Amino acid sequence: IRSMRSGRNIVNFLRRHRRVVEAVYGRLLRNIWDALEDTDPVAFGTLTIMAYPLADARGIPRLAVPLQPITRSRAYPSLTVPQTWSRFGGAFNLATHHVDELLHWVAVRGAVAAGIRKVIGSDPFPRSGPYGTIYADERFPFFYGISPSVFRRPDDWPPWHVLTGLWFLDATEKLLPPVEAFLADGPPPVYIGFGSLPTKDPAATARALIGGVRRVGKRVILLRGWGGLGLDDVASDVLVVDEVPHARLFPRVAAIVHHGGAGTTAAALRAGRPQVVIPHFADQPFWAEKMRRLGVAPPPIRPRHLDDERLADALDRALSPQYRHRAAEIGERIGAEDGAGQAAAAIGQFLGHPAGGA
Numbered sequence: 001i002r003s004m005r006s007g008r009n010i011v012n013f014l015r016r017h018r019r020v021v022e023a024v025y026g027r028l029l030r031n032i033w034d035a036l037e038d039t040d041p042v043a044f045g046t047l048t049i050m051a052y053p054l055a056d057a058r059g060i061p062r063l064a065v066p067l068q069p070i071t072r073s074r075a076y077p078s079l080t081v082p083q084t085w086s087r088f089g090g091a092f093n094l095a096t097h098h099v100d101e102l103l104h105w106v107a108v109r110g111a112v113a114a115g116i117r118k119v120i121g122s123d124p125f126p127r128s129g130p131y132g133t134i135y136a137d138e139r140f141p142f143f144y145g146i147s148p149s150v151f152r153r154p155d156d157w158p159p160w161h162v163l164t165g166l167w168f169l170d171a172t173e174k175l176l177p178p179v180e181a182f183l184a185d186g187p188p189p190v191y192i193g194f195g196s197l198p199t200k201d202p203a204a205t206a207r208a209l210i211g212g213v214r215r216v217g218k219r220v221i222l223l224r225g226w227g228g229l230g231l232d233d234v235a236s237d238v239l240v241v242d243e244v245p246h247a248r249l250f251p252r253v254a255a256i257v258h259h260g261g262a263g264t265t266a267a268a269l270r271a272g273r274p275q276v277v278i279p280h281f282a283d284q285p286f287w288a289e290k291m292r293r294l295g296v297a298p299p300p301i302r303p304r305h306l307d308d309e310r311l312a313d314a315l316d317r318a319l320s321p322q323y324r325h326r327a328a329e330i331g332e333r334i335g336a337e338d339g340a341g342q343a344a345a346a347i348g349q350f351l352g353h354p355a356g357g358a
Helices: 010-038 047-058 083-090 092-119 131-135 177-184 201-217 244-254 262-271 283-293 308-318 321-337 339-350
Strands: 042-044 062-064 140-145 160-161 189-195 220-223 238-241 257-258 275-277
Touching: 010 047, 010 092, 042 047, 047 062, 047 092, 062 140, 083 092, 083 283, 140 339, 177 238, 189 201, 201 220, 201 308, 244 262, 257 262, 257 308, 262 275, 262 283, 262 321, 275 283, 275 308
Parallel strands: 042 062, 140 160, 189 220, 189 257, 220 238, 257 275
Antiparallel strands: none
């Protein structure tokens, strides 16, 4: 994360990533192997897809359930490069996927292959990496938790890579009394939250964020998060919270300032509220650019450029009728989708249990 946030090159990032993989992947693979003893089938997320040989060794079906588009395509570049580079065309886009896969495999192959070999006794991966095998295997379908209202499925994806829509659980948590009281005490505030992202200087970041919201005359609900955002003394127009259910809060705020994580972005879209995205790394710049193109957010703010003036300018745009109406429109579309139901039906069909079956 530090390499990506500080603007260092991809090689330094991959070196750091390799050290993380070497430290944790062996233990992770053993845990997955043990868990698969009584499992049928297994659904792999983006970061565990390369563990699929463990499912094969157990003789159980496997499928992938990513929350960000990772399948090779001419329609968009790899998530590791700026999405504005899509202007260079389809061949370039596809090449970025191949380069990204190669660099990633070079960085992690030793640790992943050694971990797999230690568990099942062999290394099943070709020297070129597992990605070509994964994408070509119709017995390894990808069920993406992504809304077709947000991302158009590329025509060059394999037929077994599908968009099901976003997945949501019915909210059971209630807003805590201090949050309810704050909401009732004035007009809808602006929510700010960066989730699990670390923050180098939490107090300075909080001052910039709160200052930007105050410049547009709004109150603030600030999620402390893993970065420890917050100030020792805050005025009555700011409420700092340790956790809050997005599904309950987001429909009641004026705008949502966030880091562009897949889950927070999905919740903001469903709530039908305009956004300001401050992406840091991984898939966050992809979603930030997607929100801009969708018309629910102004151009994203780079973390190193964040200050109260830039945030205020972005919020001014986000709170305009154009963005508010567009966000509400997209929210209505997503609210009419049944992503979880579509995913359940598709997975059931893959496993031979169609909807309504046993």
